[in-house]
Amino acid sequence: MVHDLDDVDRGILHALQANARNATAADIAHMVGTSASTVRNRIEYLEEGVIRGYHPELDYREAGFELHLFIVCRAPTAKRTELAERALELPGVINVREMTTGGHNIHIELVAVDSDAADEARAGIENLTDLEIVSTQIIKDLHTQPFNHFGADVVQD
Known part of the structure; x- marks a missing residue:
């Protein structure tokens, strides 16, 4: 299923890609010009196909993998x-x-x-x-x- 993304969806995706760990729904709402509840609802919808997961960016060398x-x-x-x-x-x-x-x-x-x-x-x-x-x-x-x-x-x- 292909999702039809509007500006709010695209803004949410941009914010999550930049900092999914620390971006709250309220922070994202401020950035995209909508309410925190709208952001939460949109994220829930996007998690049905567009968002496949939330993964940390690892420094493998620092973790002992040379x-x-x-x-x-x-x-x-x-x-x-x-x-x-x-x-x-x-x-x-x-x-x-x-x-x-x-x-x-x-x-x-x-x-x-x-x-x-x-x-x-x-x-x-x-x-x-x-x-x-x-x-x-x-x-x-x-x-x-x-x-x-x-x-x-x-x-x-």
């Missing part, structure tokens, strides 16, 4: 979803993306405490039948921001 890897793989199209789900179950894997175009159609993000653990994680991926590792890179840092089409223009700071 290596943060990005692994590009190739899988047969018919088995792509199954292999992505199986890869997600492997130790250290934190994110798996399925691509719809190109031969490099599974991207895996994983963390490891050291190179031995990273090698074990890569071996787990290599042991998945029909999943071929194309390349592995070490992620230095990750930079994110709220998607600016979700209400940056309607939010009053």
